[in-house]
Amino acid sequence: MKKNIYLVQAGCLYGNTYYLPYAVGMLAAFAFSDPQVSGAYELKRMIYRLEDIDESIDSLENPAFMGFSNSIWNYEYNLVYAEKLKKRYPDCIIEFGGHHVPPTTEYLEKYPFIDVLIHRKGEEAFRDVLVALDRGEDLADIPNISFRNKTGEPVQTPFKAITISDYPSPYLSGYFDDIIKDKNYRFSCVLESNRGCPYNCSYCDWGELHSKVRLFPLEKVLAELEWMGEHEMEFVYLVDANFGMFERDEIIARKLVELKNTKGYPNRLQVSYAKNEVERTFRINKLLADNGIGKGATLSLQTLNPEALENIGRVNISLQQYADQIARYREAGISTYTELILGLPGETKESFCEGLCKVLEFGQHSSISAYYCELLPNSRMSTPEFIEKYKIKTVRTSLNQYHCEVMEDTISGFSNIIVGTYTMSVRDWVECNEFSTCVQSFHHFGILQCFAMYINKELGVSYYDFYSALYDYIVNKSSFLRPIFKLVSDVLNGFVNDKCTLTVTDSHFGSITYPLEEAVFLKCLYDSDEFYADVSDFIQMYLKDEYLVSEIMRYQRSVVLTPGKNDFSVSFDFDFCSYFNAILRNEHIPLEKKRITYRFHTPFAIDNWVEYAKEIVWYGRRNNRMMFYSRPNTIESV
Numbered sequence: 001m002k003k004n005i006y007l008v009q010a011g012c013l014y015g016n017t018y019y020l021p022y023a024v025g026m027l028a029a030f031a032f033s034d035p036q037v038s039g040a041y042e043l044k045r046m047i048y049r050l051e052d053i054d055e056s057i058d059s060l061e062n063p064a065f066m067g068f069s070n071s072i073w074n075y076e077y078n079l080v081y082a083e084k085l086k087k088r089y090p091d092c093i094i095e096f097g098g099h100h101v102p103p104t105t106e107y108l109e110k111y112p113f114i115d116v117l118i119h120r121k122g123e124e125a126f127r128d129v130l131v132a133l134d135r136g137e138d139l140a141d142i143p144n145i146s147f148r149n150k151t152g153e154p155v156q157t158p159f160k161a162i163t164i165s166d167y168p169s170p171y172l173s174g175y176f177d178d179i180i181k182d183k184n185y186r187f188s189c190v191l192e193s194n195r196g197c198p199y200n201c202s203y204c205d206w207g208e209l210h211s212k213v214r215l216f217p218l219e220k221v222l223a224e225l226e227w228m229g230e231h232e233m234e235f236v237y238l239v240d241a242n243f244g245m246f247e248r249d250e251i252i253a254r255k256l257v258e259l260k261n262t263k264g265y266p267n268r269l270q271v272s273y274a275k276n277e278v279e280r281t282f283r284i285n286k287l288l289a290d291n292g293i294g295k296g297a298t299l300s301l302q303t304l305n306p307e308a309l310e311n312i313g314r315v316n317i318s319l320q321q322y323a324d325q326i327a328r329y330r331e332a333g334i335s336t337y338t339e340l341i342l343g344l345p346g347e348t349k350e351s352f353c354e355g356l357c358k359v360l361e362f363g364q365h366s367s368i369s370a371y372y373c374e375l376l377p378n379s380r381m382s383t384p385e386f387i388e389k390y391k392i393k394t395v396r397t398s399l400n401q402y403h404c405e406v407m408e409d410t411i412s413g414f415s416n417i418i419v420g421t422y423t424m425s426v427r428d429w430v431e432c433n434e435f436s437t438c439v440q441s442f443h444h445f446g447i448l449q450c451f452a453m454y455i456n457k458e459l460g461v462s463y464y465d466f467y468s469a470l471y472d473y474i475v476n477k478s479s480f481l482r483p484i485f486k487l488v489s490d491v492l493n494g495f496v497n498d499k500c501t502l503t504v505t506d507s508h509f510g511s512i513t514y515p516l517e518e519a520v521f522l523k524c525l526y527d528s529d530e531f532y533a534d535v536s537d538f539i540q541m542y543l544k545d546e547y548l549v550s551e552i553m554r555y556q557r558s559v560v561l562t563p564g565k566n567d568f569s570v571s572f573d574f575d576f577c578s579y580f581n582a583i584l585r586n587e588h589i590p591l592e593k594k595r596i597t598y599r600f601h602t603p604f605a606i607d608n609w610v611e612y613a614k615e616i617v618w619y620g621r622r623n624n625r626m627m628f629y630s631r632p633n634t635i636e637s638v
Contacts, residue, residue: 002042003064003134008081010050010074012189012404015512015614017234020179021048023069023098023122025159025170031127033168040134041065048179050074053081060085065133067126070098072374073401073413079111085559086113093133097122099205100413102377105146105154105217117146120378121162134347165195165214171227172220180231187234189228193221193252197241201302202312202386203341205378213241218248222255228266229259236266242274244281253284257291262557266293268619273298275317282328285324289334289623292632296335296367296623304355307349307423308346311390312381323362327586332630335366335623342432343373343418344391349428353435357464360443363586365453366624367444370436372502375416381513382416392421394401398501402515415478419496430492433516436486437464438471440517445617446627447524448535450556450576453583454591480534484523509613521626525562526609532557552576558600558633559628561616564607569638577635584629602633 007028009021022044032038044061066085068078075098082094096107097118107114116139118125129140139147143160170176171189180187196213197204220372228236236256244251256269269288274282281297288294301316303309309316316322338359342352359368362454375382375394386392394416401413420426442448443463448470455461474481487504494500504519508526524531532553543549555576558568575592582589604625606612616625624630 002040004044004060004062005041005130006047006060006063006066007049008066008070008078009069010077012050012073012401013132013185014403015405017186017188018048019237020176020189021046021069022170022192024067025175026123026167027069027097027126028175029066029168029170029173030123031130033133034127036131036134037127041130043175043267046175046624048178050077053077053084054284056081057085057088060089063089065093065095065130067095067097070096070100071413072100072376072415075100076413078553083111083113094127096127097126100377108146109147113521115148119144119146119156119159123167124162124164148388158622163214166217166220169220169224169227171224186234187231189233191221191224191228191236191238192216192240193218193238193243193249194240194246200380202315202380203344203376205376211309215246215248218251221252221533224407225252225255225259225266229263232263232265234265234451235268235270238269238271241272242277243271244274244277244284246282250280250284250287253287256293256570257287260291260293268295269293270295271298275300277322280323282325282332285329285334286332289332290633294334294623296337297325297329298339299329299336299364300339301355301359301612302339302341303344303347303352304349304358305344305351308344308351311346312344319358319362323586326363330363330584330586334400335630337366337367337369337622338364340368340370341373342370342436343421343424343429345392345421346423347421348423349425349432350422352432353468354464356436356439356464357467360439360452360463360611363441363584365449365584366630368440369622369623370433370440372415373418375418391420391422392418395419395496395498397495397498401513402503402518403512405512410466417495417502426496430489430496433492434469434485434488435471437516437520438474438485439467441520441524442470443467445517445521446560446624447521447531448556449527449542449627450552450559450580451539453580454552457583457588458591459542462541469541470535470538473535473541477537478534480527480530481524484520491516508609510610512614512618514613514617518613518621522609522613522617525560528557528562548574561602561604561626561628561633562611563609566601566602566605567600569597571595577629577637583627597635597638599638600634601636604633 007024009018009024028043069080085092086094093115094113095116096114101117102146103119107117113592116129125142125144140157143157146154146156148154154632194213194215285294285297299322326336380386396414396416398414443452452463452466456463456464474485491500495502503513504516505513509522539549551572551574555572558570573592573593573595575596577598579591604615606615628635
């Protein structure tokens with residue numbers, strides 16, 4: 001009689017969408033391709049949702065083995081589930097693997113209900129454990145695992161590099177067919193065309209350090225894409241560490257476009273692009289943007305502080321190359337976005353805030369994401385030596401999961417966010433966040449961008465000085481914005497004191513969670529009359545010509561999408577479009593005074609705030625969808 005196996009990769013609900021459980025699907029597809037495994041075991045079910053644990057355990061049929069894939073968002077859920085499972089079925093073998101399993105025997109020492117740990121990528125070890133258990137063999141000869149020996153002592157086996165690059169596909173092998181029959185939800189999926197990363201960033205656990213990249217067979221990758229198109233996968237997360245690194249990546253991009261144009265799916269794509277393959281990455285981004293599937297080109301820096309870059313083992317492209325790339329993508333009509341990380345050792349309050357604004361000086365007006373630096377269990381940054389060397393302070397907090405439904409009584413994961421280092425105090429970290437929220441909300445979401453650009457070009461006021469003065473105005477003089485930023489301050493101070501997460505919900509915009517900068521933007525745009533009335537006093541500190549201010553104000557308000565306004569025309573006494581488009585290209589032309597009418601058009605006919613928050617802010621942030629000058633939106637003179 002076959003032994004029953006269950007696999008758990010419980011995910012969060014994004015709107016009405018779950019991710020298919022790719023990691024455990026890969027384990028199953030590889031293991032059950034072995035006759036020894038398929039002859040001895042039966043895979044009963046893959047659990048992909050945060051189910052009620054007691055009800056889920058009640059539904060199990062005599063489980064002999066249960067494997068849990070652990071990530072930040074589900075490992076606490078897995079621990080509770082596994083402990084309850086062991087009490088009900090003490091003979092069931094419980095195995096933990098995934099990114100959130102530490103590289104030591106720590107989990108075996110802390111959690112007596114766990115029997116086996118898989119370290120690093122798990123397909124081979126998972127299969128080998130099943131085979132050894134069926135044969136009654138010792139697990140000591142299986143590399144990359146930890147287990148308890150006959151006396152109950154934790155044992156860790158040696159590390160062995162994995163060289164296999166041709167794994168069976170869980171999509172093509174039918175492992176998700178039963179899941180997608182559930183029409184109560186939509187599903188997104190993961191595409192993996194290679195594994196490994198040649199870089200050595202200390203904050204990252206993407207792959208083994210300096211690992212050779214393993215290319216998966218191109219035929220399988222293209223067939224998986226066909227499956228995704230056929231089964232109407234709305235969103236695909238391409239998890240290659242450096243897409244665009246290889247010539248064949250253009251073939252994959254062309255296949256995505258072909259499917260979008262013939263089947264309508266996949267409709268959206270998230271990608272991490274290679275930073276050094278400039279020409280190929282540009283061609284891929286242009287192809288995807290021209291066909292409405294790309295989310296914008298990544299031009300990541302992480303930090304501009306040389307000391308921090310050295311500490312994390314990263315080398316950026318030059319700032320001149322960075323500026324040239326932004327201008328090139330802008331000329332081609334492709335949005336770009338830049339990622340920074342707050343909390344890297346070596347960064348100071350001054351270097352972070354000035355660096356954030358220096359990125360504006362070099363032309364990044366589309367999108368910046370300032371991420372929190374998180375200690376990941378398998379990163380070099382999380383080692384005791386690194387933490388001690390750089391005096392790292394963290395806050396352990398409930399998971400900051402953005403764009404998820406708020407679900408009561410759900411067991412949350414926990415994050416370890418860096419809030420202090422040898423160069424940045426906790427107070428500095430809070431103030432960096434407040435300043436970053438100000439810049440992102442008002443500049444990159446666009447609602448003060450035109451004024452900031454004009455004052456920068458015509459008066460020579462740096463973006464750093466402009467936004468520093470704006471934040472001072474908000475804190476000390478503003479009537480409308482002060483309570484909004486008090487909320488920001490309360491969230492951040494509550495967070496560092498372990499009282500709340502870094503997310504915000506607002507019923508005006510649905511029931512999902514938003515990061516601070518998106519929440520501030522939405523609140524200001526929702527009450528835009530009050531917002532612009534409030535900031536007009538600040539603007540007039542720089543610009544004394546009341547008529548010019550009123551004209552820029554009308555253009556500024558027109559150029560940001562709002563619900564219910566998808567096709568309209570406005571006349572001005574200045575050619576603002578040519579002027580501001582030149583700045584976006586890192587050029588400067590005089591503002592011409594002439595009567596001109598612009599037609600503002602967007603294909604997003606959205607008339608309510610919940611859909612706006614989802615479609616424009618959540619889905620569209622990286623390609624600057626909230627601005628009329630970003631495709632597929634248009635501004636035309638008429």
